[in-house]
Amino acid sequence: MTAPGGPGPGVTAPGGPGPGVTAPGGAGPGGGKPRVFIVDDHALFRAGVRAELGDQVEVVGEADDVRPAIAQITACLPDVVLLDVHLPGGGGHFVVTSVKAAHPQVRFLALSASDAPEDVIAAIRAGARGYVTKTISSAELIDAVRRVAAGDAVFSPMLAGFVLDAFATLPAAGQERPSFDPELDQLTLREREVLRLIARGYTYKEIARELYISVKTVESHVSSVLRKLQLSTRHQLTRWATERRLT
Amino acid sequence: MLPAEDGPGRPRSRRLGARLWSRAPGHGGPLRRGREDRLLGGVAAGLAARTGVDVIVIRLLFVLATLVSVGAAAYVLAWLFIPMAGEDGSIAGKALTDRRGIALAAGLASLLTIVLVLASVLGAGWIGNLAWPLVIGVAGLALIWRNAPAEEQETMRRLAEPLRGLTGDTPGMTGQHTRSATVARTVVAAGLLAGGLAVLLSGHAGAELLRPLGGLLLVVAAIMVLLGPWWLRIARDLVVERQARVRAEERADMAAQVHDSVLQTLALVQRNADQPQQVVKLARAQERELRSWLFDGRAPGSVPGEARTLASGVRLIQQEVEARYGVAVEAITVGDCDLDDDLNAVLAAAREATVNAAKWSGASVASLFAEVEPAEVSLFVRDRGCGFDPAAVPGDRRGLAESVRARMARRGGSAAVRSAPGQGTEVSLHMPRRTVKRQPSRA
Numbered sequence: 001m002t003a004p005g006g007p008g009p010g011v012t013a014p015g016g017p018g019p020g021v022t023a024p025g026g027a028g029p030g031g032g033k034p035r036v037f038i039v040d041d042h043a044l045f046r047a048g049v050r051a052e053l054g055d056q057v058e059v060v061g062e063a064d065d066v067r068p069a070i071a072q073i074t075a076c077l078p079d080v081v082l083l084d085v086h087l088p089g090g091g092g093h094f095v096v097t098s099v100k101a102a103h104p105q106v107r108f109l110a111l112s113a114s115d116a117p118e119d120v121i122a123a124i125r126a127g128a129r130g131y132v133t134k135t136i137s138s139a140e141l142i143d144a145v146r147r148v149a150a151g152d153a154v155f156s157p158m159l160a161g162f163v164l165d166a167f168a169t170l171p172a173a174g175q176e177r178p179s180f181d182p183e184l185d186q187l188t189l190r191e192r193e194v195l196r197l198i199a200r201g202y203t204y205k206e207i208a209r210e211l212y213i214s215v216k217t218v219e220s221h222v223s224s225v226l227r228k229l230q231l232s233t234r235h236q237l238t239r240w241a242t243e244r245r246l247t
Numbered sequence: 248m249l250p251a252e253d254g255p256g257r258p259r260s261r262r263l264g265a266r267l268w269s270r271a272p273g274h275g276g277p278l279r280r281g282r283e284d285r286l287l288g289g290v291a292a293g294l295a296a297r298t299g300v301d302v303i304v305i306r307l308l309f310v311l312a313t314l315v316s317v318g319a320a321a322y323v324l325a326w327l328f329i330p331m332a333g334e335d336g337s338i339a340g341k342a343l344t345d346r347r348g349i350a351l352a353a354g355l356a357s358l359l360t361i362v363l364v365l366a367s368v369l370g371a372g373w374i375g376n377l378a379w380p381l382v383i384g385v386a387g388l389a390l391i392w393r394n395a396p397a398e399e400q401e402t403m404r405r406l407a408e409p410l411r412g413l414t415g416d417t418p419g420m421t422g423q424h425t426r427s428a429t430v431a432r433t434v435v436a437a438g439l440l441a442g443g444l445a446v447l448l449s450g451h452a453g454a455e456l457l458r459p460l461g462g463l464l465l466v467v468a469a470i471m472v473l474l475g476p477w478w479l480r481i482a483r484d485l486v487v488e489r490q491a492r493v494r495a496e497e498r499a500d501m502a503a504q505v506h507d508s509v510l511q512t513l514a515l516v517q518r519n520a521d522q523p524q525q526v527v528k529l530a531r532a533q534e535r536e537l538r539s540w541l542f543d544g545r546a547p548g549s550v551p552g553e554a555r556t557l558a559s560g561v562r563l564i565q566q567e568v569e570a571r572y573g574v575a576v577e578a579i580t581v582g583d584c585d586l587d588d589d590l591n592a593v594l595a596a597a598r599e600a601t602v603n604a605a606k607w608s609g610a611s612v613a614s615l616f617a618e619v620e621p622a623e624v625s626l627f628v629r630d631r632g633c634g635f636d637p638a639a640v641p642g643d644r645r646g647l648a649e650s651v652r653a654r655m656a657r658r659g660g661s662a663a664v665r666s667a668p669g670q671g672t673e674v675s676l677h678m679p680r681r682t683v684k685r686q687p688s689r690a
Contacts, residue, residue, distance in 0.1 A: 135575075157614060161579035164618070168582060199579045200627045200673070201614030 033058045034149035037078035039069040039095060040111070041088050045134070049082060052138040057145055065089040070098045077103060079149045083128065085112045085119035092119060093126035100127045109148045120159070125230050130154025152219045153226040160198035163187075163229060184232045187225065194221045279332040280325075286485065287402060288326035288391070314463070320380035323387035331396070341394040348393040352386040359385060405481055432472055439469035508536055528573035535566055557624065558583040560594040561617050564601055568613070572605035575612045582619030584680070592658045593626055593678045596651045600628040600674040608632020608672060623679045631671040637664055651676070 036057045038046050041064045050059050060078050063069035066089040073081055073095070081099070085092040096108050108128040112120050120131055129148045132141065133156055144154040155163070167187045187195070190211075197207045204222075208215045281292025284302065291309060295302035312318025330337045342348055359382045392403055443465030512533040519525040558580040565578040586594070597615065604613040610632035617626045651674060655662040660678035 157577055157579050157616070161581050161616070164581045196616075196618065199581070199618075200616045201577065201612075201629045201631075 034080050034145055035060045035076075035078040036145060037069075037073055037076065037081045038062045039064075039073075039081060039087070039092065040084040041065060042084075045084075049141070053142060053145070054138075056142045066092075066094050069095045073099050073106060074103065077106060079107065080145050081106060081108045082145070083108050083110055083123065085110050085123045085131075091122050093122040093128075096123055096126035096128055107148050107151070109144060109154060121229075124226070127230065129226065130156075131159045132156050133158065147219075153222045155195070155198050155222055155225070157199045157201055160195040163225060164192065164195050164199065167228075167232075184228050187228065191221050191225050194218055195225060198222075278329055280329050282332045284489065285402070286482070288322070288399065289331065290322055290325040290329065293329060293332065314467075317380040320383040320387070323384045323391070326391055327387050331399075334396075338391050338394050338399075342390040345390070345394055348390050351393070352389045355389050356382045356386040405484070432476075436469045436473035439465050439472060443467075443469055508540070509533060524573055528570070531573070531575060532566075532570045535569060556583050556585055557590055557594070557617060557619060560586060560590075561597070561615060561626075564594065564598045565615060567598070568601050568605050572602070574605040574610070576601060576605075576615055577612060578615040578617075580617045580619075584619050584624070587681065589658045589660070589678050589681060590624060592654050593624060593660065593676050596654045596662060596676055597626045597628055597674075599650050599654075600676075604628055604630040604632065604672060608634070610671065619680075621680070623677055625678075626676040627673060628676075629671065629673040634666045634668050634670045634672050636668055637666055 033055075034057050036053065036059050038049055038059060039062070040046050040049070043064070046062050046064075050062075053059060057080075060076050061072050063072050064087075066087050069081075069083075069087075081095070083092045083095060087095075092110065099106050099108075108123070110120060110123040110128040110131040111134055112131065124131060129151075130144060130153050132144050132154060136144070136156075147154050164187075167185075193211060194207055197210060202210065204215050204218045207218045211218075278297050279293050280289035281296055281302075282289060284292045286292075286306070291305040292302050294300070294305050298305075309318045309322055312321065327339045327342070328337050388403075392400065395403065443463070512529050515529050516526050519529065561578050561580050565576040568574060568576050584590070597617075601613055601615055604610065608630040610630040612631070614627070614629040616629075617624070651664075652662045655676055655678065658678065660676065662677075663675045664672065665675070666672035
């Protein structure tokens with residue numbers, strides 16, 4: 001048995017842990033380590049994340065609620081904000097919308113332990129580039145941060161399953177037709193395949209190998225799904241979010 | 248999550264179903280007086296819960312019945328003979344052993360009877376119509392007063408409060424202002440009452456239709472003036488008291504749940520502090536349990552015995568494997584459908600594969616992904632553990648391939664195992680669906 005939480009032997013975290021993490025595409029826009037800002041109302045959790053991220057990234061600040069977060073993020077303009085979707089002063093998506101309006105280059109990665117799907121979907125629709133659970137391993141978290149810093153999207157298996165589910169049913173004949181946009185409201189076959197593999201626990205690299213495509217193509221599929229998730233007008237999205245519990 | 252199912256007035260014990268009143272036509276369990284939303288004895292609340300009619304309607308019916316005939320007496324009798332929700336015996340049962348109470352009730356009844364008979368002899372014969380219900384009501388109230396549980400006696404004490412207020416010794420009603428207000432109210436009410444009675448009596452002599460009605464109105468107005476403020480206060484007190492009780496019950500419930508689950512687990516964690524594996528296992532199981540309680544409303548410790556849908560079956564596998572092997576299972580389902588024999592076989596195979604992953608792979612996480620599509624159900628079990636060479640399966644791994652493959656094949660499904668040393672293992676299960684009926688998926 002391996003240590004709990006840590007990757008077991010043979011585990012390849014997305015992008016590859018260890019020496020592989022500093023490989024191409026891993027660095028933030030600044031060229032060096034991505035500058036990360038942590039927003040979470042639990043001091044203990046912030047300290048834990050800080051320790052987990054270690055020297056792989058540069059943690060430039062912390063905040064414990066919506067208002068201080070907006071103020072400090074605007075002041076220090078990090079590459080990636082790790083955002084708890086559920087904050088005492090309201091949903092984390094307020095932070096996303098407020099900062100994005102003035103500084104679209106700041107990227108957000110939603111973190112959740114609360115199982116509040118409305119908050120997760122709200123954060124993503126507000127513009128977050130991905131969603132991971134707080135139980136994620138350190139290597140995977142670091143990789144997710146790098147991915148988001150590089151402008152890619154990060155889907156947890158649970159979010160992938162959720163999107164597949166939410167986009168599975170065709171809109172009902174009646175109410176949804178008028179606003180139905182096949183470009184935005186339907187997944188392509190390839191996107192479904194990619195999401196399915198994510199839900200099955202595959203990394204981007206493994207997906208690429210499985211589907212005989214490049215990692216870049218996998219990334220672009222995921223980004224396109226993220227765009228649909230953010231822009232689709234399907235009312236199912238909200239309904240599904242409230243009916244299902246994302247973990 | 249809240250004990251809403253156990254709501255007010257709902258019968259809690261079916262054992263009492265053999266009682267006379269429980270055989271009344273209708274549905275539900277035996278008739279019980281409502282405990283939570285009662286104004287007086289909870290009779291109306293109990294009837295409302297039993298029949299599904301709004302409690303306000305039933306209360307209005309009782310008031311109307313009191314004005315024209317025997318409503319009050321019927322109410323008192325019901326109060327006397329119907330047990331309170333959650334209790335075994337009625338007040339009447341207790342009153343049987345209360346000899347002094349029976350004597351008091353009989354005395355009151357005979358006294359009233361004498362008064363009313365006198366009244367009828369003196370020419371006000373119509374009073375006789377009201378006499379019997381009134382006698383029964385007062386005698387019943389006397390018995391209830393003596394034998395009701397403390398809680399209900401408190402209600403009756405509140406009922407009696409304005410009468411004491413009239414004599415000026417109400418506790419809590421001190422001060423010049425309230426006293427003079429009471430006096431003023433009494434005077435106005437007495438005037439109205441006298442006027443009303445006069446009109447009623449004369450109206451009875453004359454056969455005109457409108458005048459008795461006017462008299463009745465005056466009497467009712469007198470009662471309202473006299474007792475109205477106090478009624479309002481009682482209603483307010485009752486609401487406040489009820490809310491407080493509901494809150495207290497919720498808190499007690501919460502405390503019990505937390506104690507049974509979280510605190511117990513914390514105690515175990517402290518005892519096993521030197522065994523990280525064990526602690527992780529406990530924490531994980533507790534997390535699942537707490538989540539399912541907080542978000543799905545399932546009580547801690549109550550593992551649903553049998554899954555009805557594919558998603559709940561997958562969740563069961565997840566819970567079982569996490570609890571027994573200390574390996575995290577990331578379970579994801581897309582879509583859902585009811586289980587049939589075929590799908591039960593898929594679940595059994597998936598369980599076998601998950602247990603194998605937990606036992607042999609050495610990985611700390613296993614992924615379980617199930618997707619329900621119109622034509623087939625797919626299930627994937629994946630780990631990133633040591634893997635193995637399927638071509639050279641060691642003896643102790645035959646179980647996986649055989650129980651999984653054979654099980655699927657018997658039902659017309661298929662199973663594939665993909666693995667290589669150091670590459671982890673993935674078991675894919677596919678089963679064509681017999682009933683092509685997609686259900687709205689609910690977690």
